Amino acid sequence: MSFLDSIPFLGTIAKHVPSVDFEGQKSAEKLYQRVILLFGVVGFVWGLVCQQFIQTLYIFTAGVFLACLLVIPPWPMFRRQPISWLKNPLSRGTSSGGGGAGKKSRKND
Numbered sequence: 001m002s003f004l005d006s007i008p009f010l011g012t013i014a015k016h017v018p019s020v021d022f023e024g025q026k027s028a029e030k031l032y033q034r035v036i037l038l039f040g041v042v043g044f045v046w047g048l049v050c051q052q053f054i055q056t057l058y059i060f061t062a063g064v065f066l067a068c069l070l071v072i073p074p075w076p077m078f079r080r081q082p083i084s085w086l087k088n089p090l091s092r093g094t095s096s097g098g099g100g101a102g103k104k105s106r107k108n109d
Helices: 010-016 022-050 053-071
Strands: none
Touching: 022 053
């Protein structure tokens, strides 16, 4: 039983949320860094022109919120290359249980 299954309704919701693939994570990270950098530079320049540091913080904070809005949800652009997982070899219904770990091998003497 996982931690999400112990919380009512959260486990059910988490099972239906699509996941982002590895390439999607990479592109989301690049997008996040670019948006933060862009808003940081624009905020710094605008704060320098206005001579008010609070303006810099406002613009940078807006950039953080925009970047979070762009990369946190699993948008379809981050799910273009789905992961094909291997089948679980233990789920085939074998009755041996241990997989031969408890068997002793006999050598020909």
